[in-house]
Amino acid sequence: MMRGRATRFLAALTALLVPLTACASIPEESDPVAVREADERNSTLEATPPPDNLDPLALVRRFVDSASPASNHEAARMHLNDLQARQWSPAPDVLIVTNVDTIPTPQPEALPDGVQMVTLQADRVGRLLPDASFRPEVGEYETTMRVERQPDGKWRIATPPPEIVVSRDAFSSVYRSVPIYFLDHDSTGVVPDLRYVAAQPASTLPRRVIDLLTAGPSEGLRSALHTAIPPGVHPRTNTSEATGDGALEVNLSNLGTVSEETRWLIAAQVVFTLQKVSNARVRLQEEGMPLLSDTQDLRPTDLTTYEIDNMPRPDLGGLAVIDERLKRLDSRADPVPGPAGSGEYQVVRAGQSPDGRWIAAVTRRAPDEVALRVGPYGDALAELGPVGSFMSKPTWRGNSEVWTVVGGREVVRARHGSDGWTVQKIDAAPFTGGRPITDLRLSRDGTRVAAVVDGRLVVGAVSDRDGGVVLERPILLPAPQQAQVLGLEWRDKETLAVITDSNSSPVYDVTVDGFRWRPYTSANLGQPMKSITVGPGPTVIVADRSNIWASRDPNDVWSLLEPRIGSSSLPFFPG
Known part of the structure; x- marks a missing residue:
């Protein structure tokens, strides 16, 4: 119990x-x-x-x-x-x-x-x-x-x-879980909002998930996600109805006056939502007429420009903090150019923007004080305002905004604009209840946050309001056997990779709603677990008491990361 x-x-x-x-x-x-x-x-x-x-x-x-x-x-x-x-x-x-x-x-x-x-x-x-x-x-x-x-x-x-x-x-x-796709915080791409629907009758699954789509985001993400579908729009005919050539027809009611770009966003929401319940081509209509002016039938591969990738770019490789220097995670672990790699800065932990252009580093100023520096990859990093005894690993929201936790209590974000980098405090009290944060990671689509709060895994929504940001709607995801959570990273759009203090299950793959905690094998691993990151693949990389290990699947045996950089090193990937 x-x-x-x-x-x-x-x-x-x-x-x-x-x-x-x-x-x-x-x-x-x-x-x-x-x-x-x-x-x-x-x-x-x-x-x-x-x-x-x-x-x-x-x-x-x-x-x-x-x-x-x-x-x-x-x-x-x-x-x-x-x-x-x-x-x-x-x-x-x-x-x-x-x-x-x-x-x-x-x-x-x-x-x-x-x-x-x-x-x-x-x-x-x-x-x-x-x-x-x-x-x-x-x-x-x-x-x-x-x-x-x-x-x-x-x-x-x-x-x-x-x-x-x-x-x-x-x-x-x-029941089967199905991602319903809505728009991200700046309405440029689609991201999943996970729901559960009865698998039978299978013939009506397409209609039921489209009904969820037209009803809007779930209550927990309503302030973080958007939709291109105007209020009051619903399917005019049964979405499950087959056409003569096997295409799945989605006939929406009148959209009103909407732009062609909005129509493409609607198409992306519909097609990506249906991909988990049907392999058929999707024929999009409005009141029986084609939704788009230049195409009728679509598959997800036709809309990849609207899909926000939640994985690091494989061409960028990874980096690591080794002996307070920033180095490439390649066969030779060469230092990166500039003072972050030369040792001029004492780098404690760091993060790289998704496009690889920027580096954010937590650097040591004194034995008990660290500061946040941000700058171009391979160049000098400007020291920004916040300092404290502790800062969490920087996490990026897009390519021009980076977040960290100062002193375990204060969440700050640095944003790059025409006047350079500016720092803004974020009210995290509604999200944490005043409890200490030891790790915080933003999803790569910028709509969700996951954090270790007082040893527990908490997820929530990132909502933009009046030029500011609010962390809200926190959900505690209880770990099995009351294990303490030590660190986390987004594994993909729908799951997190988590390290705990459990000897039997030190690493878990966790769905973002906490419905499933799937343990990785504990073979080769030894407590204490020190850090976790996720690379392309996705490959989960963890540091334990003696080595750094990698695994692509919970059922795989952990293998030593190459090059061997020591368990005190901190590897990371863009994002």
Whole structure:
């Protein structure tokens, strides 16, 4: 059962928590089937009633394994008596639990024959919210149900819980995560907002994800993401309807007066959203007419200029801080040109802009004081205003904005403009609750932030307001077995790579909503874990007590990084 520090930390953030989202899955079929009804709640998928010989404990366990939302949760209602099957009106969200146990509940007075009270105990995993996003939760769940023998001899639940409660395994077997694509902070490209939808009926998946798209970003990212689709625009016809040549047709209602560039942004949102649920070409229309003036059918490969790559550029290679000098992460580990590589600056940690043009370095000024320097790669780095006893590894938002945490409390960003670099403080208190930050990384699309806050992994939205930036809507992603998080990096658009103090699972691959913590093998690794970065591939690179190791997949054995630069070195890649 989940208790202790993780629960207390989450409680302290309760007032701040809002939904985020999560990963992607590609269905087998690509040719859409014509259907007339796109709402899975009214689908004709057959639900199987409980076996006749189930006892009350087994009936409640099977009830929790009935995750399908089809036909207004018909599969779950089959476990209820006739009255409750008709009247039960659960809340619109879904509570996901694990470690499910059912036990007979002792009563102070004897129960009538044919009545059994059953207590359901479980650990909370999280909640599927009405907008189809996932929000983690921690702590125990317990509820007691009255189970009664019916006239036909079958046991049925007479007092169901007021919400849908499903086991994690059942949820994973019924629901699939799908990225819904919206526009980034400056509306130049598309980025994913992860949702969960029922995988069946597969024929209506395209329509259901387009409905999520036209409804807008999830609540947790609504202030960080944008959409090119005007309010009130919806599909005019069934998105799942097949055309004669196998293309998937998306016919939107009237967009009003929008520019050609906006139409291309809409096309990018639609096509990238559909790529995880259909392999078919997408034919975009507005009121039955072509959406775009010069093309009809599109695939994601036709819209790559709108996809924001969340991976470092392989042609730039990597860099490393070695013995307080900045060096190339190549076969010889040569110093970079300029004072950052010569030793004139005592470099503690550093970051490179995504295009490779700029270097931001935390440099030592005194034994207990560091400063932020920024400048062109290979040239002198100007010292900017902030100083402190500690600064986190610089993290870039685009090519002209770099962030760091000063003293574990104050988040600052330096921006490059016509007047050079200027520094601005960012109010992080709503995001951290006043707790110390030891690591902070921005997603490469600039819309999300992930941080280690008081040893816990917290993610949130980066929202631009009135020329400033706000970190808001924090979500705590509880680590398995209450492990302490030591460092993190964005692995790709949808996952983070995290190091912890756990001996059995020191490194994890984590979905950005915290639904899945997938451990890397612990073979070859030894605590304490010191640092983590992610290179092209993606390749996760970690430093432990003795070496620097690399792995491309959680199932791979860790291999020594070449060149061998020592476990006290800090490798990093652009971003």
